[in-house]
Amino acid sequence: MSGYLLRAVSVLGEDKVDVLIDGGIISEVSKKPLAPTGVRTIDCDGLVALPGLVDLHTHLREPGREDSETVESGSAAAALGGFVAIHAMANTNPVADTAGVVEQVYRLGREAGWCDVRPVGAVTVGLHGTQLAELAAMAHSAARVRVFSDDGKCVADPILMRRALEYVKAFDGVIAQHAQEPRLTEDAQMNEGFVSSQLGLRGWPAVAEESIISRDVLLAEHVGSRLHVCHVSTAGSVEIVRWAKSRGVMVTAEVTPHHLLLTDELARSYDPRYKVNPPLRRDEDVQALRQGLADGTIDAVATDHAPHPVEDKECEWSSAAFGMIGLQSALSVVQTTMVETGLMTWAEVSDRMSTRPARIGSLRDHGRPIAVGEPAHVVLLDPRGKSAFTLEANASKSRNSPFLGMELHGHVEATFLRGRATVLDGKLVG
Amino acid sequence: MKRHLLSASDLNVDDAILILDTAEELAKLVDGPVKKLPTLRGRTVVNLFYEDSTRTRISFEAAAKRLSADVINFTAKGSSVSKGESLKDTALTLQAMGADAVIVRHSASGAAHQLAASGWIAGSVINAGDGTHEHPSQALLDAFTMRRHLRGSKGDLAGVRVTIVGDVLHSRVARSNVLLLATLGAEVTLVAPPTLMPFGVEQWPCEISYDLDRVLPRTEALMMLRVQGERMNNAFFPSMREYSRGYGLDDKRASALSPEAIVMHPGPMNRGLEISAGAADGLRSVIVEQVANGVSVRMAILYLLLGGAFVEEVSL
Numbered sequence: 001m002s003g004y005l006l007r008a009v010s011v012l013g014e015d016k017v018d019v020l021i022d023g024g025i026i027s028e029v030s031k032k033p034l035a036p037t038g039v040r041t042i043d044c045d046g047l048v049a050l051p052g053l054v055d056l057h058t059h060l061r062e063p064g065r066e067d068s069e070t071v072e073s074g075s076a077a078a079a080l081g082g083f084v085a086i087h088a089m090a091n092t093n094p095v096a097d098t099a100g101v102v103e104q105v106y107r108l109g110r111e112a113g114w115c116d117v118r119p120v121g122a123v124t125v126g127l128h129g130t131q132l133a134e135l136a137a138m139a140h141s142a143a144r145v146r147v148f149s150d151d152g153k154c155v156a157d158p159i160l161m162r163r164a165l166e167y168v169k170a171f172d173g174v175i176a177q178h179a180q181e182p183r184l185t186e187d188a189q190m191n192e193g194f195v196s197s198q199l200g201l202r203g204w205p206a207v208a209e210e211s212i213i214s215r216d217v218l219l220a221e222h223v224g225s226r227l228h229v230c231h232v233s234t235a236g237s238v239e240i241v242r243w244a245k246s247r248g249v250m251v252t253a254e255v256t257p258h259h260l261l262l263t264d265e266l267a268r269s270y271d272p273r274y275k276v277n278p279p280l281r282r283d284e285d286v287q288a289l290r291q292g293l294a295d296g297t298i299d300a301v302a303t304d305h306a307p308h309p310v311e312d313k314e315c316e317w318s319s320a321a322f323g324m325i326g327l328q329s330a331l332s333v334v335q336t337t338m339v340e341t342g343l344m345t346w347a348e349v350s351d352r353m354s355t356r357p358a359r360i361g362s363l364r365d366h367g368r369p370i371a372v373g374e375p376a377h378v379v380l381l382d383p384r385g386k387s388a389f390t391l392e393a394n395a396s397k398s399r400n401s402p403f404l405g406m407e408l409h410g411h412v413e414a415t416f417l418r419g420r421a422t423v424l425d426g427k428l429v430g
Numbered sequence: 431m432k433r434h435l436l437s438a439s440d441l442n443v444d445d446a447i448l449i450l451d452t453a454e455e456l457a458k459l460v461d462g463p464v465k466k467l468p469t470l471r472g473r474t475v476v477n478l479f480y481e482d483s484t485r486t487r488i489s490f491e492a493a494a495k496r497l498s499a500d501v502i503n504f505t506a507k508g509s510s511v512s513k514g515e516s517l518k519d520t521a522l523t524l525q526a527m528g529a530d531a532v533i534v535r536h537s538a539s540g541a542a543h544q545l546a547a548s549g550w551i552a553g554s555v556i557n558a559g560d561g562t563h564e565h566p567s568q569a570l571l572d573a574f575t576m577r578r579h580l581r582g583s584k585g586d587l588a589g590v591r592v593t594i595v596g597d598v599l600h601s602r603v604a605r606s607n608v609l610l611l612a613t614l615g616a617e618v619t620l621v622a623p624p625t626l627m628p629f630g631v632e633q634w635p636c637e638i639s640y641d642l643d644r645v646l647p648r649t650e651a652l653m654m655l656r657v658q659g660e661r662m663n664n665a666f667f668p669s670m671r672e673y674s675r676g677y678g679l680d681d682k683r684a685s686a687l688s689p690e691a692i693v694m695h696p697g698p699m700n701r702g703l704e705i706s707a708g709a710a711d712g713l714r715s716v717i718v719e720q721v722a723n724g725v726s727v728r729m730a731i732l733y734l735l736l737g738g739a740f741v742e743e744v745s746l
Binding site (some may be wrong): 078189192193194195196197198199200201202205265269270271311315316317318319 | 495516517518536539540541543544547560561562563564597602605629630631633634
């Protein structure tokens with residue numbers, strides 16, 4: 001018994017249909033009740049089905065910091081969050097800047113089997129920002145890398161950024177930029193504004209992000225390359241991306257769930273769970289990011305899932321590590337901030353969390369509609385009710401979530417990867 | 431009053447006046463034949479200093495001892511902190527030793543706040559300066575000094591025109607003073623080159639000026655902040671001489687003050703940079719008095735936070 005009948009499921013939040021998953025693909029979609037034999041039936045009354053989610057921005061910490069996350073634990077958290085494909089960032093130790101390291105991460109992902117783990121290759125050797133890494137070797141490796149990023153660090157050198165943008169055209173790659181002007185953000189701790197002035201924490205000004213994005217969209221236009229902007233966090237960044245797209249620049253952008261919900265006011269607690277890079281911004285920025293995501297200026301929601309061990313967060317703010325975990329809470333945050341507010345439909349959620357991120361990552365097998373003949377990557381979510389993310393439910397090896405104890409809408413019921421259930425009844429299928 | 435003193439914003443106007451009035455009472459007692467009060471006998475006060483600050487530490491130590499508390503000095507140097515013990519582990523150690531109050535000085539903004547909020551320590555936490563955030567006991571002793579000279583040691587500071595000059599951006603003294611003085615009704619003007627004003631300062635409850643000479647004649651209390659010469663390496667100002675010319679209190683500027691005005695400095699001073707020797711030692715200077723007042727004010731803080739029944743009685 002390998003197949004599943006999703007009975008009376010609301011695909012993209014629309015009219016109820018029966019969906020038959022068999023042989024790794026979606027074999028039937030019918031408005032009339034189906035009665036197949038030899039498959040398990042899941043009563044989906046009240047549940048919404050979306051194409052399996054794709055995350056463009058995940059830190060899995062392996063190799064090097066297996067105490068905070070492994071490919072196995074991180075991809076399990078991803079499956080619980082409704083993800084079927086995740087992009088593992090390159091800032092591991094050793095850095096994923098060679099074919100050997102990306103193939104290792106790729107292999108670990110396959111062995112774990114919770115979702116497709118797509119390694120991101122570093123743009124520069126060791127993330128040092130001085131010499132291009134062997135991008136073609138990573139692209140042509142078994143891991144078939146298409147997204148390259150020094151995330152955690154900005155490719156600040158303009159000539160290096162230009163060359164990287166040009167070079168990856170040969171294999172349809174994309175440079176995902178962590179936009180942070182380094183000199184403007186030395187020892188920066190939080191958003192520069194009224195709150196930072198009161199808290200005496202060194203400011204991370206919006207202009208440090210916006211100036212790099214401005215430069216990069218102009219570079220991408222000049223050389224005719226694809227640019228992806230990681231975790232845009234300011235209203236100004238949204239404006240710049242909107243302007244660039246209106247000129248036909250091949251730029252895409254992502255926003256994190258936490259930047260759609262949380263503001264710099266939370267830093268008043270000096271609780272390092274709220275320390276993240278780029279930092280939490282003002283409410284005006286949050287509203288602009290929501291608008292940008294709703295109107296499509298921002299293409300994707302990406303988690304920037306960044307696990308850290310307890311000791312790196314249970315310390316003084318200025319000594320604490322930047323980052324938050326977010327795979328398991330992402331869809332609930334998006335429902336809470338975008339769907340419940342009427343800003344987006346489930347079809348648009350599917351576009352921003354599956355279709356477009358898959359396209360940006362050149363994942364042909366993902367981001368496909370729930371239609372006959374398509375690969376059976378499906379997430380079932382229950383949009384009813386609110387609940388808090390808890391440590392009991394947490395599958396990550398780290399617990400640095402800003403959403404612990406925060407009531408959010410909806411939860412993931414089941415995730416299917418190529419027709420195989422990785423999650424059922426909200427629990428991993430081991 | 432709250433259990434901790436972390437920020438000047440923890441105090442409402444009644445709390446602040448209560449501390450100042452209590453400090454006056456305690457100063458009178460200690461100036462009399464009995465130098466020491468038995469109030470905090472058997473209580474343990476820990477000075478937890480992660481940053482060198484001899485003057486603040488001995489001020490709190492003297493205050494605690496005059497109230498008969500047992501004082502433990504825990505400094506980063508010569509302790510396990512320098513070997514990398516976490517704030518949490520140190521706090522748990524102090525808790526195990528039964529600290530009734532922890533006075534903390536730390537280079538990280540928010541460290542005192544974290545100690546108080548973490549649940550690691552059961553006693554009161556008093557912020558003795560955290561990074562570039564706050565230094566509330568300094569603001570209280572400054573307010574105490576202003577009130578003595580300008581308001582006859584009574585009530586609030588309504589309408590007192592205070593000018594704070596210098597490196598506001600990096601100054602915890604300025605942050606606490608702006609908050610407390612606003613609570614007490616004073617009219618504060620900050621003066622600094624724009625590079626040393628925090629981004630967002632226009633939302634603070636005070637006025638901003640880049641022109642010291644224009645502000646001086648109407649100033650009643652002039653507070654000069656310490657400016658570190660190294661700041662010019664980060665392009666905050668071109669040279670020490672240019673800073674001094676624009677924002678230093680030299681003898682000529684001191685003479686532009688009204689005769690009743692007072693000159694203050696939280697110390698330690700850079701004589702010749704932000705303040706001339708003549709101004710620092712002149713008739714208007716109350717800088718040495720600030721140090722003495724610091725002990726009285728810190729006695730009042732400890733007395734009110736740890737005073738048992740008395741706190742219950744007056745708590746608001």
